Ligand code: TXA
């Protein structure tokens with residue numbers, strides 16, 4: 001299959017129309033969202049959704065997020081709409097928040113991975129919204145990477161992974177948030193954070209009160225354990241290079257540790273790069289976690305170009321957006337942390 005590269009910059013609404021037509025015909029299109037690029041298909045077309053799993057090499061039991069453009073689109077998909085969803089939607093939709101609710105019979109089992117719940121997100125990205133509205137469909141869309149590799153934040157990343165496997169990619173520039181949406185389950189007695197993101201735990205709690213944090217957000221799951229969010233049990237975000245996190249409060253201790261291992265590389269903030277004598281990949285700015293989140297996946301993709309066996313990164317804090325960075329990096333590192 002030849003993957004067509006559509007450009008919103010060059011062709012505007014004509015590119016949107018073409019993407020929408022492909023989706024209506026049951027094809028797959030990589031589309032930009034404010035978080036990462038998604039691999040979209042008609043969520044109500046079982047064949048099209050099955051092709052998402054094939055194109056990504058994604059395990060069948062890992063459910064997909066359904067993307068909508070307005071609150072009215074939610075009602076047919078949900079069996080029940082908790083009041084907490086309405087409260088959170090008022091604050092954070094459209095935006096990088098995914099909410100899990102009991103699903104209606106309209107949502108095919110292939111979308112929910114056999115679960116009786118469905119994950120819903122209303123993106124804020126102008127192009128994503130236009131594609132949803134133009135197609136008139138709810139769009140199932142996981143991140144548009146090969147399963148296991150870092151999520152894509154540019155059209156080039158999508159092409160690098162999926163060229164020849166999908167009908168088209170709609171280029172809309174690089175994604176502003178850079179890490180995937182915050183995922184919260186509202187399907188049980190208490191709200192549970194399943195995946196941290198740009199919308200922070202603190203922000204969620206300021207609207208609906210206490211939110212539990214699923215164990216898999218911070219810790220490695222037992223192979224046997226049943227994951228509340230199936231995606232969390234799989235290897236994730238991994239470059240080919242081994243990543244090791246270094247936990248320390250001291251910039252100079254980190255620099256010294258890394259510089260003492262000349263065969264390695266490092267992921268560091270722009271302001272720190274000159275302090276290293278080993279090859280580096282820059283990821284965001286110091287004391288600016290939003291910029292670090294935005295550049296994280298691109299940095300993880302660049303790491304392999306250093307051609308080193310091991311690349312070190314500083315272990316992030318766990319407050320605010322840092323929690324999202326920690327959650328991704330700890331998986332990229334296979335939970336390997338060295339404390340200084
Ligand atoms: O920002 C995002 O969320 C991006 C863009 C494209 O919207 N999408 C994305 O999708 O990251 P994906 O498939 O890469 O991650 C979805 C996560 C997975 O960990 C999956 O297991 C979880 O959400 N998930 C989806 N439906 C679920 C459900 N019903 N119950 C529990 N977890 C669910």
Ligand code: MG
Pocket residue numbers: 142143151
């Ligand atoms: Mg993903």
